[in-house]
Amino acid sequence: MYDVVVVGGNLAGTSAAISATEKGAKVALIEKNNVPHYPPHCGEGMDNITASFINFNQIPCKTNTINELIINLANKEYTIKFKNKVLITFDRYHLEKELIRKTKQQGTDLFLGNTVKTYNPPHTIILEDGTKIEGKIIIDASGINCVIGKKIGLKPKIKPMDIGVCIQSRVKTNINPNKMKAWFHKPYADYGYGWVFPIDKNHANIGLGMPGGQHIDMKKRLKEYIQHEIHSDYKILYNFYSCVPLAEPINRIVKDNILVTGDAARLANSFLGSGIANAIFSGCLAGCISTDFIKKKIKNLELYQEILRPKINRLTKVYQKRNKRFSDKNFINAYARTFSILSFGNKLFPNFFHKKIKNALGEDVDIIRKYKKTSTLF
Ligand SMILES: Cc1cc2nc3c(=O)[nH]c(=O)nc-3n(C[C@H](O)[C@H](O)[C@H](O)COP(=O)(O)OP(=O)(O)OC[C@H]3O[C@@H](n4cnc5c(N)ncnc54)[C@H](O)[C@@H]3O)c2cc1C
Incomplete structure (x- = not known):
């Protein structure tokens, strides 16, 4: 029996597997594709804090720095200039390939090109080819499908x-x-x-x-x-x-021996659709907490839910605000106000976005440092 079985081999899944093996767990990772999705299903934009957490300078993946964002709403333009290197674009295919390679290199058993067909709680996962894989802890990193969470009633219905x-x-x-x-x-x-x-x-x-x-x-x-x-x-x-x-995060991300991460836990920002940073952070944390639990360093897995609670609350507020604006007759005016404030604020405080991202994501890196003892993914 594996200590940890990870379902889904993209950002959240590989981050979980890398972190768990690094801390000494015996890990299996199941991914339905042989190689990551090509083309990657992503705009490929990311903040610089997450980029340095992944150690971009050590992997063969070109990056491009963004200096300016131009927003158009109802034919009016709002400009935001970035004084520091806050945003980058990158070729995600190379990142995903590299993460799978690192996962294997660190000793995770990979089951690539294999779809999870069913899950028999608490330990058994059955693949489409009939293979049975047993895990003490299961990490669901299967993206919007949330295959394991769905099976145990953690996945609420999602509105179109x-x-x-x-x-x-x-x-x-x-x-x-x-x-x-x-x-x-x-x-x-x-x-x-x-x-x-x-x-x-x-x-x-x-x-x-x-x-x-x-x-x-x-x-x-x-x-x-x-x-x-x-x-x-x-x-x-x-x-x-x-x-x-673009829903609010799922309310329970831990149940029994299951931890749900990344898009499976709906940790993407419902206004922007950005989810890379949270997938990597939550995956990494799930890997650390699972291993600490296996090694009896912590008493229960609930800690994962507790640590992520402030993030879940913040993302829930974003979702509520977004929904309120949908029902607002002055949808355009509401957003125009927000973009005017952002653009004007950016002129007055050119480091505003840099500081905001640094504060929010810096906290995530601090949390990972506490459990992983390093401030990078590998
Ligand atoms: C068009 C688009 C553009 C985006 N642009 C950005 C952006 O620019 N910046 C940003 O921050 N975010 C962006 N996002 C969001 C971001 O891509 C996701 O939040 C992120 O990929 C989530 O990672 P994840 O690992 O949680 O899930 P996923 O990337 O969805 O990975 C889930 C993995 O699980 C596997 N899987 C699923 N079911 C099974 C099964 N039954 N058995 C085995 N494996 C399974 C899948 O094959 C997949 O590899 C974008 C999303 C979309 C759709």
């Missing part, structure tokens, strides 16, 4: 409007590599937003994400948005559709 339905193209063109764009609401992404995330001076991820249940021809909308944003020749290299949870 709480699922961010996304379409994205990787576009080859000439582009300013340091300027990010976001277009909120109509005419491209009703109640959501479109993005232009440059990866380098010749490539950008251009996508749309909006609440589900709206019956919109997303492919047509994306074509219109790309044509609006790109004024030179361009070529679409690939497209994909995907989903991100």
